Amino acid sequence: xxxxxxxxxxxxxxxxxxxxxxxxxxxxxxxxxxxxxxxxxxxxxxxxxxxxxxxxxxxxxxxxxxxxxxxxxxxx
Numbered sequence: 250x251x252x253x254x255x256x257x258x259x260x261x262x263x264x265x266x267x268x269x270x271x272x273x274x275x276x277x278x279x280x281x282x283x284x285x286x287x288x289x290x291x292x293x294x295x296x297x298x299x300x301x302x303x304x305x306x307x308x309x310x311x312x313x314x315x316x317x318x319x320x321x322x323x324x325x
Contacts, residue, residue: 252303252310259301259312267294301325 271290279286299316304324306313312325 252312256301256303256312259314260298263298263301264294267298 268290271293272286275281275286275290297317299314301312301314303310304313304322305311306324313322314325315322
């Protein structure tokens with residue numbers, strides 16, 4: 250599997266997992282319309298989800314991750 254395809258899958262899974270989690274928490278905590286809950290969950294998930302990318306390090310394509318909670322990049 251190519252690194253670019255893996256990065257696409259990782260980005261989607263990270264966003265989807267956080268979106269579902271935030272959507273469920275908002276459903277339990279607030280009584281607002283479902284559209285607004287989804288919008289708030291999507292914005293929050295897109296800000297807090299880790300971002301994966303492909304970088305060329307030492308001549309090889311590597312997957313790197315940047316996240317709000319860690320400093321710098323982490324090479325996977």
